[in-house]
Amino acid sequence: MTTSFDFEKPIADLLQQIEKVQQIAEKTKVDMSGTLEELNQQLNTTREQIYSNLTGWQKVQISRHPERPYTLQYIEMMCQDFIELHGDRTVKDDKAIVGGFASIGGQTVMVIGHQKGTNTKLRQFRNFGMANPEGYRKALRLMKLAEKFNKPVITLIDTPGAFPGLEAEERGQGEAIARNLLEMSVLRVPVICVVIGEGASGGALGIGIGDKVLMLEHSWYSVISPENCSAILWRTWDFKERAAECLKLTADDMLKNRLIDGIIPEPLGGAHYNPAMMGGILKERILNELAELKNKDIDTVVTERINKFCAMGVVVE
Amino acid sequence: MQPYSIEMAWFKRDKKGIITSTQDKKEAPDGIWNKCPQCKKPLHYAEQVENNYVCHYCNFHLRIGSAEYFALLFDNNEYTELYGNLMSADPLNFVDTKKYTERIIDSIAKTGLKDAIRAAHGKIKGQDIVIACMDFNFIGGSMGSVVGEKIARSINYCIENKVPFLLISKSGGARMMEAAFSLMQMAKTAAKLALLSRAKIPYISLLTDPTTGGVTASYAMLGDINIAEPEALIGFAGPRVIKETIKKDLPKGFQTSEFVLEHGFLDFIVDRREMKNRIASFISLMNN
Numbered sequence: 275m276t277t278s279f280d281f282e283k284p285i286a287d288l289l290q291q292i293e294k295v296q297q298i299a300e301k302t303k304v305d306m307s308g309t310l311e312e313l314n315q316q317l318n319t320t321r322e323q324i325y326s327n328l329t330g331w332q333k334v335q336i337s338r339h340p341e342r343p344y345t346l347q348y349i350e351m352m353c354q355d356f357i358e359l360h361g362d363r364t365v366k367d368d369k370a371i372v373g374g375f376a377s378i379g380g381q382t383v384m385v386i387g388h389q390k391g392t393n394t395k396l397r398q399f400r401n402f403g404m405a406n407p408e409g410y411r412k413a414l415r416l417m418k419l420a421e422k423f424n425k426p427v428i429t430l431i432d433t434p435g436a437f438p439g440l441e442a443e444e445r446g447q448g449e450a451i452a453r454n455l456l457e458m459s460v461l462r463v464p465v466i467c468v469v470i471g472e473g474a475s476g477g478a479l480g481i482g483i484g485d486k487v488l489m490l491e492h493s494w495y496s497v498i499s500p501e502n503c504s505a506i507l508w509r510t511w512d513f514k515e516r517a518a519e520c521l522k523l524t525a526d527d528m529l530k531n532r533l534i535d536g537i538i539p540e541p542l543g544g545a546h547y548n549p550a551m552m553g554g555i556l557k558e559r560i561l562n563e564l565a566e567l568k569n570k571d572i573d574t575v576v577t578e579r580i581n582k583f584c585a586m587g588v589v590v591e
Numbered sequence: 592m593q594p595y596s597i598e599m600a601w602f603k604r605d606k607k608g609i610i611t612s613t614q615d616k617k618e619a620p621d622g623i624w625n626k627c628p629q630c631k632k633p634l635h636y637a638e639q640v641e642n643n644y645v646c647h648y649c650n651f652h653l654r655i656g657s658a659e660y661f662a663l664l665f666d667n668n669e670y671t672e673l674y675g676n677l678m679s680a681d682p683l684n685f686v687d688t689k690k691y692t693e694r695i696i697d698s699i700a701k702t703g704l705k706d707a708i709r710a711a712h713g714k715i716k717g718q719d720i721v722i723a724c725m726d727f728n729f730i731g732g733s734m735g736s737v738v739g740e741k742i743a744r745s746i747n748y749c750i751e752n753k754v755p756f757l758l759i760s761k762s763g764g765a766r767m768m769e770a771a772f773s774l775m776q777m778a779k780t781a782a783k784l785a786l787l788s789r790a791k792i793p794y795i796s797l798l799t800d801p802t803t804g805g806v807t808a809s810y811a812m813l814g815d816i817n818i819a820e821p822e823a824l825i826g827f828a829g830p831r832v833i834k835e836t837i838k839k840d841l842p843k844g845f846q847t848s849e850f851v852l853e854h855g856f857l858d859f860i861v862d863r864r865e866m867k868n869r870i871a872s873f874i875s876l877m878n879n
Contacts, residue, residue, distance in 0.1 A: 436808075438828030438836050443846060446856045448807030448827035455781035456813055460789075475765075475774060476808040476827070483778055497765045497774040497805070507687040507767060521770040522683050531682065533771050580782045584743055586775040587736030588682040 279335050281324060285543075288317045321542055328492070330518035330527075334500055336492040337432075337471045341546040343553065344403075345372055345387030345430045348470065351553025352560070353378045353385065359416060361408075365445060368409030370401045370437070371481070373416045375425065379561045384420035386413050386481055387430030387470070403472075404437035407450035410480045414454050417461055426464040426564055429481040434499060436477030451480040458483035459580055464567035466560060468538065469493040469525075470545070485579050486563045487533075489525035490556075491540040495533075496523035533586060627651050643863045652820045652863055654800060657709040657724035660759055664722060664867050670713030673721070674744050677737045678705050682772055691768040694730065702728045706737035707762065710745040712754065716871035718878060721749050724759040727801075733766035734806055739776025742810060746783040755793040755874050760811040764804020777809035784813050793877045795870060798825050798848070798857070816858040816873065819848040820866075826851075 278286050292313045299306040328336070336342075349356050353376035360367040373386035388405065391397035413429075420427050436447055458465060458481075467484035473495030489495060496503075500518035501511050508517075522528070525537040538559050541548035567575060623636050629651035643663055644653040662668045678695070685691040699705060707729040712721050723745050725732045742758065749756045765773040787794055796814030798807075800823035807827050811817070819825060826833075826846040834841055844850050848860050861869050 436827065438832045440833060440837055440839075440841070440845070443826050443828065443833065444850075444854050446812070446854065449812040449856050451808040451827070452777075452781060452810070452812040455778055455809060456785045456788075459778065459782035460785045476777065476805055479774060479777060480808075483782075496771050497769075498767060503767055520683065520685055520687065521767075523771065528771060531771065533775055580786070583775060583778040583782050586779055587739050587772055588680040588769075589736050589740050590678045590680045591676055 277340055279332065281328075281332050284320050285317065285324065288313060288320060292317065318542075325542060325544070329515070330494070330521070330524050331500060331515040333492045333524050334472075334494050334518055336544045336546075337494050339544060339546045340392075341549075342471055343545055343549045344392070344432060345385075345389045345470070347549065348387070348430060348553055348556060349376055349385055351550065352557040353383075356385070359419075360412070362411035362415055364411060365408045368401075368406050368412055369399055370403050370405040370433070371409035371413055373413060375420075378428075378557065378564075381564070382423075382425050383564075384416055384425050384427045385430070386416055386427065388433040388478075388481075390432060390471075401437060403433045404435060405433065405477060405480070406437050406439065406442045407445040407447050410436075410450040410454050413481050414457055417458065417465075421461055421463050424463060426466070426567070427461065427484075428560060429465070429467045429484065431467060431469045431473050431478045431482055431495075432471035432493075433474055433477045434472050435474040436480065451476045454480045455483055459583065460576055462572050462576060464564065464572075464575055465579070466563050466567075468556065468560075469495050469534075470556075472499075473523075474499050483579070483583065485567055485575055485582075486535045488536045488538055488559070488563075489528060489534050490538050490545060490552075491525055492544050493525060494518075494523040495525075495528055496521045628653070643866075645863050650821070650862070652800065652822065654727060654761075656726045656728060657704075657759075660724045661709075661711060661713075661722065663863070664715055664720075664757075664870065665711070665713035666715065666717065670711035670722075673710040673712060673748060674741050675705065675709070677741055679735055679737050679769075681768075682736075683768070683770055685768040685770070687768070694768065698729050702726065704729050706741075707732045707734070707766075708738045708741050710741050712748070712752075715867065715874065718871065718874050719752075719754045720757055720870075720874060721745055721754050722757045722759065725761040725806075727761045727763075730766060732762035732806075733764065733773075734762055734776050735766035735769040735773050736776065738762075738766075739773075739779045742776075742780045743783045746780075746787050749792055750787060750790045753790075753792060755795070755877065756787060757795045757797060757870065758810060758814075759797045759799060760802040760806050761799045762802060762804070762806040764806055774805065777805050780810040781813060784810060788815075793874065795873065797861075797866075797870075798851075799823050801825070803827065803829055812856065817856060818859055818861050818869075819851065819857050820863060821848055821860050823848045825857075 356376040358374040372389045388403045390403040391400040465484035467482045467487045469489040500514040503517040504513040528534045541551045545552040627646040630649040632648045644655045681691045708725045710723040796817045798819040802825045
């Protein structure tokens, strides 16, 4: 692992120890398998301990881990015959949102998701997963295509927010997101949305209206990133940990507040620790949800989707 | 030169000091005069009201609240307020520099409003209309659960009673103290508007200064017609954030109503003094 967090220090220490023992064993040809096994066991328990008691801010950090799988990697792990489709037919092709038809477990679906880059150059190419209006309009075009051919839609959400740029404003960032919210709420095919990393604000919600909105265990979803929340409410970035707690942005909190429909567990150590296993878990869950949704007629599905979102919010009468 | 010897009687004081007793003192009430924020010229309150809160020197549209918009648009200022009892809860026990519950109580005391939106049913030039109007004075016109719920219920009311809907936006965006609850109001209002659209009931979205963030990215941009007051700030991201992102100065007039109209996201800009006529005639065209 190239990136580890402060809170993973005990894990890093153990890994270092294991490495040392291995080196010694190799050099001296002494059998150290007993010690190694003990250390590995210790590593597992430490990892379990740390990962079952993560704070909001720690989850935000994990959700941004550079080795976490992104949309295209999930598609590769879960689907066959992916045909990527490009362009919004108006302005250009947004690289921060990808999508296309693919086959999952033998059935055709439309998969759409935010895409981040895996190295510095690609991160810039993908605009760090921050979509412009074209991205949301491409997503809507693909969803309408799916609706036309009666194929379910799966969206994978992972964005630090919609891009706050000059051209984005000129081309109607607000309108593009708003239009998607309206159209997705009445789309006449099943829609499953999964927050796989960062779920920041309107940029996330813009492809996030579904019959099942799920979150990976260490992802986050809220109205604003903790840093920006801190900047606005405390006028400094120093309160980001506190903001992360206040925003109740973890999957557990979101489920408790009934703002999402379920949580998908991640492998111990996070999705980046075992991407293949994560891909398997996600695929199985999506297939289960699809099977459930396919049993209902589409009018019921759409009505339930609208009613679900309309029930969100807490007021005093 | 002759020495000046005339006694300058008019400079002489007969009575010394201030002798008017406090209770006889005549005071100009506060707020009778204020300054136009744009041209800085003094405006008299009565003239402002008469001119629909538009500066008669430079046509600047002063920021007003739901009471003023209702008076401006409803015939004889007669209307029935809808869902006026809704108030914010504190589902997340949010505390920043102040408790959210205290913030709400203070805002209610300061503004006399229950939350950042009011809705009412009345008539505009004899035709039925439901108007929901945001109040910027209430925590920056931020959209929390109450704003979403009131809009949702107003839309239900419009569908049931077949009445056109006018929504006047004036907001900095989502209410951070309700975090994801606030975010989901975007989804909720958009879903309701889909139903209003299906029922083929006209929806006019009027954007006023300022309309930004989650409000722009949901109901404000979803009107059958989107209209705006002149020179209002309208955008998704705030100008400061954009400036920091692109590290360049923003062009003059960026994110104004005129800019948004030019880029194709508004149908027209309406002067406040013409507003009632224009809206009433649109509704009349739809009704007949």
